[in-house]
Amino acid sequence: MADPTSLSPHRRRRGLLIVLSSPSGAGKSTISRMLLEADPNITISVSATTRPARPGEVDGIDYHFVDEAEFNRQIEADEFAEWAYVFDHLYGSPKEPIKEALKDGRDTLFDIDWQGTQQLEYAFRTDLVLIFILPPSMAELQRRLHQRGTDSEEIIAGRMRRAASEIGHWAEYDYVLINEDMSKCLDDVRAIIAAERLRRERQPYLLGFVRELVARPN
Template sequence: MADHTDNADAPLQRRGLMFILSSPSGAGKTTISRMLLARDEHIRMSVSVTTRPQRRGEIEGKDYFFTDRSRFDRMVEEREFLEWAEVFGHCYGTPKSHIRDGLDEGQDFLFDIDWQGTQQLYQKMERDVVRVFLLPPSLAELHRRLTARATDSVDVIAGRMARAQAEISHWDGYDYVVINDDIDRCFDKVVQILEAERQRRARQTGLIGFVRDLMRPV
């Protein structure tokens, strides 16, 4: 009789995924990202290459891969990024080899990026990408949250609100849309999406061998 119990408790080999969280400023993606990283040891934040100066307390390879503009431009020319953008005079890019190697090993990556970066990633890595967009329950609530931070001027908040509406217009470019009317409920829904996506048959690369073993004559 064949013994099918030896690997019963071993996790099946799985391909990792790229879990994208996007939202307008104040809708909760940073908070949800931090909660997810604290809860789930199997997902880690994607580390970008940047030309921004390293700040005190930041760790090379953990917060960012720091480089200069000339090196960054060479990486762009050599197509080493899955996506990249220039923001406020500094460049940020997602290194292709780092992500692809991790996915092959079953590592999940979390991305806190906007709709433009999401489009770039999806165009290049469609089968590995899961896109989640967080919406505020209303514009009035979004304005209240931005004001409650007490870190921005009235003009800055007005600018953020205008950009928020522009970003919200891209909601239909995502696989999932979650309304963040309560941070805990929103987080639970995001976790459910992640767990379901991990179980997709196409990502369970160890299933073929596992099922063949189950079908062996006993």
């Protein structure tokens, strides 16, 4: 697939904002990583956060790591498209890179929860593709959380309590997938994105193209 920014501006589609949401452990982060590896035309939205960097994380690539005072300054300056308080830390998506990507026909991926999704809808509804990923069962969700080996029993219990509330927002999304098989779920996400890229309203050049087409003599 051609890089959309390499196309003539007269034939360039508008970008997509692809939202993947799910309860922790249902697979959205893994699917996000696989999607980015499979499709060079999609980039991840780099969020700002007040949480400390984890080993191996790089500022500006994994997150923009800021203190709470700076985060609050950016809120006051209306620099975020969405922000939320999650697991004792603040997270937010800077607005300007999103606007630039849309204009340039580049697709941006968001790994965010329902709170952030609602805020994005307010600002960018016609540009959004909302995908919610469900686990096949709560027992399987709990098994996956234990299998990761990164959280204490107390944290896992908290994530399971939060999962029920998060799943309650499934009907607010355009597409809902049950992640029984990671590869199949990834294929479904890619099929959704391929179809959404072809929607008429995402190709603003078509009106002029069709007018020129029918105006040409036989």
